[in-house]
Amino acid sequence: MSAAAVLRRLAGLVMVVFGVTIITFLISHVIPGDPAQMLAGPRASAEAVARIRTELGLDQPVLVQYGRYLAALLHGDFGVSIVTGRPVAQDLLQVFPATLELIVAALAMAVVVGVLLGTLAAVYRGGAIDWAARLLASVSVSMPAFWLALILLLLFYGVLDWLPGDGRLGVAFDPPPTVTGFFVIDALLAGDAALLRDVLAHLALPATTLAIATVGGVIRIVRAAMIGVLNEDYIRTAIASGLRWRTVVFNHALRNALIPLVTVLGLEAAALLFGSVVVETVFVWPGAGSYVLGAIFALDFPVIMGFTVIASLVYVLINTGVDLLYRVLNPQIGEVG
Amino acid sequence: MRRRDLLASTGAMLALAACGRPASTPRPPTLVIGKASDSSSMDPAITTASSDFAPIGLAYERLLRFVMRDGQPTGGLEGELARDWRLDDDGRSWLFELAPGHRFDDGSEVTAEAVRFSFERCLSIGMGVAQALGGLERVEVLDRYRCRFRMAVSMPIFPMILALAPMAVINPAVMRHARDGDLARAWLSEHTAGSGAYRVTGWLRGQRMILAANPHAAQPPRHFQRVVIKVVKDEAVYRTQLAKGDIDIFESVGPDAVERLAAVKGVQVLEQPTPLVIALVPNNQRAPLDDVRVRRAIAHAVDPAAIARSLVGGHASLIHGVLPPGVPGNDPTIPLVAHDPVRARALLAEAGVAAGRTLGLSYVQSSAASDAVALAIQSQLADVGLTVRLDVLAPSAMGKVRQGDFDLTISSWYADFPDPWPIMKFAYNSANIGDGLNLARYGNPAVDALLNRAEMTMDQTERLRLYGEAQRLIVADQPMVDLFALHGLLAVRRDIEGLVYNFWQPGVYNAAQMTRKDGAA
Numbered sequence: 126m127s128a129a130a131v132l133r134r135l136a137g138l139v140m141v142v143f144g145v146t147i148i149t150f151l152i153s154h155v156i157p158g159d160p161a162q163m164l165a166g167p168r169a170s171a172e173a174v175a176r177i178r179t180e181l182g183l184d185q186p187v188l189v190q191y192g193r194y195l196a197a198l199l200h201g202d203f204g205v206s207i208v209t210g211r212p213v214a215q216d217l218l219q220v221f222p223a224t225l226e227l228i229v230a231a232l233a234m235a236v237v238v239g240v241l242l243g244t245l246a247a248v249y250r251g252g253a254i255d256w257a258a259r260l261l262a263s264v265s266v267s268m269p270a271f272w273l274a275l276i277l278l279l280l281f282y283g284v285l286d287w288l289p290g291d292g293r294l295g296v297a298f299d300p301p302p303t304v305t306g307f308f309v310i311d312a313l314l315a316g317d318a319a320l321l322r323d324v325l326a327h328l329a330l331p332a333t334t335l336a337i338a339t340v341g342g343v344i345r346i347v348r349a350a351m352i353g354v355l356n357e358d359y360i361r362t363a364i365a366s367g368l369r370w371r372t373v374v375f376n377h378a379l380r381n382a383l384i385p386l387v388t389v390l391g392l393e394a395a396a397l398l399f400g401s402v403v404v405e406t407v408f409v410w411p412g413a414g415s416y417v418l419g420a421i422f423a424l425d426f427p428v429i430m431g432f433t434v435i436a437s438l439v440y441v442l443i444n445t446g447v448d449l450l451y452r453v454l455n456p457q458i459g460e461v462g
Numbered sequence: 463m464r465r466r467d468l469l470a471s472t473g474a475m476l477a478l479a480a481c482g483r484p485a486s487t488p489r490p491p492t493l494v495i496g497k498a499s500d501s502s503s504m505d506p507a508i509t510t511a512s513s514d515f516a517p518i519g520l521a522y523e524r525l526l527r528f529v530m531r532d533g534q535p536t537g538g539l540e541g542e543l544a545r546d547w548r549l550d551d552d553g554r555s556w557l558f559e560l561a562p563g564h565r566f567d568d569g570s571e572v573t574a575e576a577v578r579f580s581f582e583r584c585l586s587i588g589m590g591v592a593q594a595l596g597g598l599e600r601v602e603v604l605d606r607y608r609c610r611f612r613m614a615v616s617m618p619i620f621p622m623i624l625a626l627a628p629m630a631v632i633n634p635a636v637m638r639h640a641r642d643g644d645l646a647r648a649w650l651s652e653h654t655a656g657s658g659a660y661r662v663t664g665w666l667r668g669q670r671m672i673l674a675a676n677p678h679a680a681q682p683p684r685h686f687q688r689v690v691i692k693v694v695k696d697e698a699v700y701r702t703q704l705a706k707g708d709i710d711i712f713e714s715v716g717p718d719a720v721e722r723l724a725a726v727k728g729v730q731v732l733e734q735p736t737p738l739v740i741a742l743v744p745n746n747q748r749a750p751l752d753d754v755r756v757r758r759a760i761a762h763a764v765d766p767a768a769i770a771r772s773l774v775g776g777h778a779s780l781i782h783g784v785l786p787p788g789v790p791g792n793d794p795t796i797p798l799v800a801h802d803p804v805r806a807r808a809l810l811a812e813a814g815v816a817a818g819r820t821l822g823l824s825y826v827q828s829s830a831a832s833d834a835v836a837l838a839i840q841s842q843l844a845d846v847g848l849t850v851r852l853d854v855l856a857p858s859a860m861g862k863v864r865q866g867d868f869d870l871t872i873s874s875w876y877a878d879f880p881d882p883w884p885i886m887k888f889a890y891n892s893a894n895i896g897d898g899l900n901l902a903r904y905g906n907p908a909v910d911a912l913l914n915r916a917e918m919t920m921d922q923t924e925r926l927r928l929y930g931e932a933q934r935l936i937v938a939d940q941p942m943v944d945l946f947a948l949h950g951l952l953a954v955r956r957d958i959e960g961l962v963y964n965f966w967q968p969g970v971y972n973a974a975q976m977t978r979k980d981g982a983a
Contacts, residue, residue, distance in 0.1 A: 159861050162861065162864075162897075170593070170596070170897070170898075171896070171897035171898075173588055173589075173592070173593060174897060176588055177588065177589060205648070208502050208503065209502050209503045209508075209651045209652075210503065210505065210508065210644065210647040210648050210651045211503075211648055211651050211652065212648070216667070219667060220667075220668070275696070275698055275699075278698070278699060278702075279698060279702065282702065283702040283705075283706075286706075290699060290702065290703065290708070291669070291692070291693075291694060291699065291703075292666070292669040292670060292692070293666065293669060294666060294669070296492070296494070296670060296672065296690045296692075299664060300666060406695050406696070407695070407696050407699065409668070409669055409692070409693050409694060409695060409699075410668075410669075411500075411666060411667055411668025411669045412668075415668055416667075416668065419499075419502070423502075
């Protein structure tokens with residue numbers, strides 16, 4: 126991708142995030158509700174509520190409030206939570222890595238298992254592996270994530286006692302020194318094997334739940350794409366020319382079959398960013414979903430705005446990453462967007 | 463480090479780490495409390511939510527505390543930081559004398575100056591508990607251990623208010639953490655600076671909080687050197703954790719979970735009435751609900767006993783009058799409104815309300831039971847010819863109800879301490895129509911006069927007489943239909959001993975006095 130194209134992409138990214146801030150700010154400020162009243166408490170006098178409203182700047186016109194917010198945002202200041210008084214940026218630095226760690230782990234598991242099973246299902250179409258893969262895909266897409274989460278929890282925590290049932294960390298451990306916010310990486314960097322084991326053990330059930338919920342789509346996409354690619358002339362030519370079957374499947378066919386998967390994974394990652402809240406709730410995973418849910422109920426505008434800005438940024442970055450991956454997987458694909 | 467070495471060591475670490483469930487590390491005797499939601503802030507001046515009370519209750523001391531009996535406050539008070547208190551000669555201010563020897567977690571002593579700092583900080587911030595300190599002008603330091611709470615008006619309930627969990631005395635040294643004039647709000651939202659038996663040492667937000675013993679506490683823990691407060695949201699999860707002993711207490715037990723929990727070996731469910739009143743609230747200023755006959759008809763049409771039985775499994779008390787059981791002034795001689803649909807239809811006809819008249823029921827889905835209560839009311843009012851249209855509101859949209867844009871709503875009232883004041887003042891005084899909690903928009907000048915007099919009357923017998931008189935007038939006006947008062951439920955492992963729990967102030971634990979049977983950690 127040329128430098129100009131990269132610049133165009135970045136400019137588009139800024140515009141998207143800017144647009145998101147306008148829409149979110151306006152919507153969150155015109156819906157009925159008064160954060161000052163919620164903050165003051167139900168028994169507060171009208172004067173007390175009015176005073177808090179003034180302190181928070183909520184008595185100013187929405188455009189003035191937005192201007193102030195944007196000016197602060199340009200300096201990296203997401204504001205202060207109305208409810209807790211803590212800087213929003215500080216909270217976001219805790220909750221986003223937690224959610225991203227969960228999503229990355231889940232997607233990694235789903236991709237490894239899904240690509241392998243999808244490929245084998247296509248290669249041995251109609252056979253036992255194909256049958257098993259399609260069954261798994263059906264179960265995956267039809268099973269509600271919360272139900273699966275409870276079943277895994279009761280089995281592996283409640284009955285077998287193999288894995289812990291909640292949170293990112295056992296009570297015997299303190300979080301690793303923050304470098305990335307991903308506990309797995311930070312525990313690795315800290316060189317603490319016991320801590321890493323605890324972190325992995327806590328990650329296992331929620332990540333597996335999300336992975337199972339995601340793997341069905343991966344299997345179906347890879348299987349369908351592989352079936353299409355394996356019937357292409359160039360694959361028959363490659364086989365006829367004496368190339369090893371494994372080389373044909375994994376080096377030639379799979380590479381092309383992965384292109385639609387990349388699109389799907391981009392969408393899945395974005396969906397998980399907002400949709401992991403159910404799994405986060407069951408496993409008490411202190412991620413972004415649970416965090417923003419509480420803020421929405423409390424009309425905590427700075428938190429809602431901070432979450433939306435970061436989430437939209439992540440969303441746009443994922444899409445940009447998908448575009449770049451297209452070109453890596455198939456350089457013949459022209460520049461997208 | 464070369465790339466291959468890095469990969470090898472990472473792989474080795476992951477392999478080592480992946481070898482099964484992590485081994486438990488020896489730890490000091492630990493009490494684990496589970497609850498459904500995390501604290502939003504640990505600053506006592508900010509919070510009003512009982513979900514924030516656990517760390518505040520453990521890490522801070524208050525001037526006074528409630529005397530408890532069988533999970534209920536008796537109405538009596540005893541000193542926690544204070545060793546003596548009395549009404550001042552002006553008949554409205556209060557004098558307090560501190561017991562020496564109480565120390566904050568940095569070793570500094572709790573003095574009258576700390577009391578002044580704590581309450582004036584609270585008034586300056588003006589949020590949360592400041593709403594309960596309306597009559598307080600300032601705190602005057604008389605000497606190292608004595609101070610005066612200078613009141614603008616007589617407030618007989620003021621000592622009760624001082625016993626509430628957030629009325630904590632904070633170490634003035636926190637001001638070194640103040641930023642941009644925030645009175646250390648940001649710092650205190652995630653740290654504690656009290657003289658309680660514990661102090662917060664770690665908070666993994668949304669997951670768990672860890673408190674260790676305060677080495678300078680006047681009353682150090684008898685057994686539990688550490689308290690962990692965990693967030694557990696799902697019933698199946700907390701039930702499993704209780705059964706396995708991973709949590710000792712769970713405080714957010716729903717009525718539908720009681721039977722399943724009671725069947726768990728080693729776990730008991732404690733239950734006590736609380737003054738949390740759930741009510742169907744008609745808009746007394748909107749036709750046809752401005753007619754007392756229509757409100758009375760609705761009261762006869764609704765069957766609170768059936769709703770309590772089917773929706774909260776009977777874990778609730780019906781209410782005679784407007785004050786729930788346990789609140790002084792509760793009058794069992796006031797008869798319950800009979801469930802009588804025939805009488806309801808007759809009253810509606812008398813008031814000229816045509817059959818099929820539609821009324822909106824605006825309510826917030828605060829829990830799974832909200833919908834069920836709304837549906838039950840809809841069904842019972844349909845039996846007497848009223849059509850109810852359900853209008854679900856976002857919690858933040860309750861302003862619509864406060865401003866009177868509704869026909870019927872479902873709401874709740876709570877008495878934080880054993881006195882009629884919290885319910886009578888906020889729910890029935892017309893001064894609280896609009897921005898206050900008088901959602902029914904009920905106004906009766908005679909009731910207002912009685913409530914205003916009772917609020918200022920220092921003589922407790924006379925106060926209760928005035929409240930009793932007001933209660934009878936309110937009952938005659940039928941401004942609301944009190945459905946029931948919910949019971950408090952707490953799941954506790956049977957090996958936990960010494961728990962004294964105030965069901966009126968959920969989330970506050972006497973962990974320092976608790977032990978585990980046989981002394982196991």
